[in-house]
Amino acid sequence: MSTLHTRWYKYRGGNLKMSSTVAVPKLKMSDGREMPALGLGTYLGFDKNAVVPSKNKQLRDVILEAIDLGYRHFDSASIYNTEDEIGEAIKMKIDEGVVTREDIFFTTKLWNTKHKREEVEASVRNALEQSGLDYIDLYLMHWPIGLNADYSFSDVDFMETWRGFEDVHKLGLVKSIGVSNFNKEQLQRLLNEGSVRPVALQIEVHPQIIQEELINFAKSENIVVVGYSPFGSLVQRYGKQFPGPKMDDPVLMEIAQKYGKTSAQVVLRWLVDRNVVPIPKTINPKRLQENINIFDFKLEQDEIEKINRFNSNTRYTEPSFWQTHPYYPFEQVKNPLPDPFRD
């Protein structure tokens, strides 16, 4: 039996425990639909100027295991190159009778080089073909930034792109629509000028970027916030360790010990307790199980605040090579990075 399909894990302190399916709660979105309060990230990283692909159906096997554990929400994007293996695993689990299509929440995102209104429908149809699914649960504009095919800046206004989102929503190809990496002013413009409201905002949220203001604004507009890169500095990024709290941080360890959890679980629960939907990525079976076992405890307000104090507004997704674009959503930096898509 392959490791991925073993239903027994050495878990916490070497105890052998039978894995069981976790019932993940759901959050209501403003269009009446529901989103599972935890998702699985599927971005496998960027290496040698290209997105890392799944090899030998590794990601498909992770999704099969994830569905058995109770994951129902999967986060993809056309740029991640994972729509096909996610769709394949979902179809296998539907055929096995483990889930129905309605149990699953599949998110994917429009890439920046497809921002013209008419390109949105073609991109959605491509995602449907890749995944083999007949609708997408949540379609997100990955960035407000439009680019030409050669990655030079395009002058397509993100409101034009949003019209394309409204089109695919009306056609029923996508059940809900939202955005990612928009700042408050951009979100406000979408609310003022759009005819369908965004139901979700996906942004970077972890102990070093707690996003208090943007989260409060989204909440006041009944927009569900999805938090990406939830582990922040706790894990290595781009093969490097960055400054900031690690898994053995005393503040996190103290809270973790109180609840019999790990620091990783405490950080995920910190997001859940702030009504943010974490989408941790893992391809490791033990960590897949660890990351979903966060619905049997709850942090106290003072514990949430202790973690909030790690805030340093640090972003790990900061494409400063686009910072002169008129719709760049973040603060500009002094020394922008070279553009990996062009250089």
Ligand SMILES: NC(=O)c1ccc[n+]([C@@H]2O[C@H](COP(=O)([O-])OP(=O)(O)OC[C@H]3O[C@@H](n4cnc5c(N)ncnc54)[C@H](OP(=O)(O)O)[C@@H]3O)[C@@H](O)[C@H]2O)c1
């Ligand atoms: N909208 C956007 O622009 C955007 C940007 C970035 C990310 N995202 C989405 O958000 C997802 C998550 O973000 P991310 O991948 O940047 O970061 P992340 O989920 O915070 O961290 C992933 C890293 O943590 C490790 N890990 C996972 N669970 C762990 C645990 N319990 N203990 C220790 N290490 C653990 C993983 O390694 P193993 O796989 O080896 O476990 C991986 O190296 C992405 O996959 C993607 O779907 C969206």
